[in-house]
Structures are given as structure tokens and as C-alpha cells.
Amino acid sequence: MRFRARVRVMPRPSILDPQGQAVAHALGELGFAGVAGVRVGRAVELELEAASADAARAGALQMCERLLANPVTEDFALDDVQREP
């Protein structure tokens, strides 16, 4: 069975995010009021062959820990795992 997993990788709140600051600044310049903060991370979509959704999720978690996120600077969230038609 084929599944699609969506992973979000974000810089740790304790790590200065200059990209987020630059985007926040640009939004202000464009006239968008009320932007209190911006953080920029990364989204990864995985297409996985697995026997079950649980197996796909477990595999995706291992991939996050091993490669997709740096445990020193980033947090990750496995947003959802969906069966592909």
C-alpha cells in the first residue's frame, strides 16, 4: 500500500531564526500590520510503500530522527500519514 506522509521541520525556538526575522520585516514593509513573529522551516512529503499506516508512520519517524531533522537545532512533527489511492 502506498502512503503519503507530511513532515514539518522547524528551527528550535531557542535558535535565532534570521530567515523568519527577514520575512517578518518584509511583511511589515509591504504594509501587513500585526505580524508578531515569523519562523521559517521546511516541509517534506514522503511517498512510502508500507503494509499499514502504522508501519508507514514508524518508518517516517525513523527517517526524521536519522536524516530529515537535526536533533541539535530542529524539531520535527509528522503531520499526517494518508493512504494514497
Place this chain on the structure above:
Amino acid sequence: MKVAVVRFPGSNCDADALAAAAASGADAAYVWHRSTDLGGADVVILPGGFSYGDYLRPGAIARFSPVMRAVAAHAAAGRPVLGICNGFQILCEAQLLPGALVRNGGLSFVCRPVCLRVETDTTPFTARYRIGQELRMPVAHGDGRYVADEATLDRLEREDRVVFRYVGGNPNGAMRDIAGITNEGRNVVGLMPHPERAAEALLGSGDGAAVFALAAAAAVA
């Protein structure tokens, strides 16, 4: 004295590193990243560049290249390993050095000479320097801001494992002005600046040459 300069797809300071090692009298050779051995090298250099296009994170993919098993074994045996710029990023990703290198505080790619202070002479690559000696050499990176948690930073300082610090201006916002560090065994050193680009006076500075005084490196190890 045999030196291996590892080439990853996207390495671009490999020739400079090889030339600097050869100029110090070493028998220096390239090792391709698919290789599973280091050709009997005494010292390993991971050069600068943009391995795998810096995709995902700088060094994140290169750390899984086959050669990295041999590099890890070389390091575990207490033998000298030097990572320059992207090589430093790879060593951190491989957890052979603590912490990480993230996007420069000012976001822009910084390519200019900086001033460094030698903080310790008890590593194979700084044995020829004096503590407190100031060196001029270039940086050239977009992701050179050294970060680690406070406990790790405290420990690095307590154990005299900060090897180089930026002085007279921090080009990337690195925590505690850290430009280079060493591991617990003091045989693995990583730094963001490029000593191989300051290895002879003709290049504008010869201050980096002593990093490649590798006979000293092998003797210390």
C-alpha cells in the same frame, strides 16, 4: 606522512587543501567519498565546498557517504581529522563534533578575511601555533553560525576545546564567537575559516600554513 583529502560531490576546496598539505611535505592524495577506506592515511581532511548542494542541511547527506564510516573509525582510533568549512559541517552532522552550523545571523553569504585567535595549542592542527596568536584567513560561508546548547558550550570552554575564536568582529553570529572546536579526544578539529586559502604569502596571508604542518599532527596523535 600520508594525508587523505576526501572529495564529495560538490567539494570545491579539495585542490587547495591538497596543495597546502603537499606544501608541508605530506604525501597527499584524494579519496573519493564512495571509497570505504582511506588508503592508509595518517591524517584525514574533509575540505570545504557544498557537498550534495547543501540540500536539506549542509553536510546532512555527505555524512552518510560510505567513506564516513572509515573517517569515524579513524577518529575513534584517536587519529587526526580536520574539517574545514563544509568539512566542519559534515563532522557536526556526523556527531564527531558537538553542536551544529546554521544560517549566518545576517543571512548573507560572507566571503572575506577575518581575524582568529588561537585558543589552544593542544590539537594536532594547532600544535605549531601559540595560544593567543592572531591569524588572518578568509571565511566563505552562508551557514557558519556555530550553535550548541549552553551546557555543551560551557563544557567546550571548561575542557579547553574551543580551538579558534573570531576577534575584532564575528562574521556569522556564532555563539561565544566560536570559529573552531575539537572533540573530547582532541584529535578531530573543525573550523569555518579556510586555512588552505591562507597557506602562503602570495595568497595574501600565510597564517594558515601551520594548520597543515601535518608531521606535527601525526606526532601529537
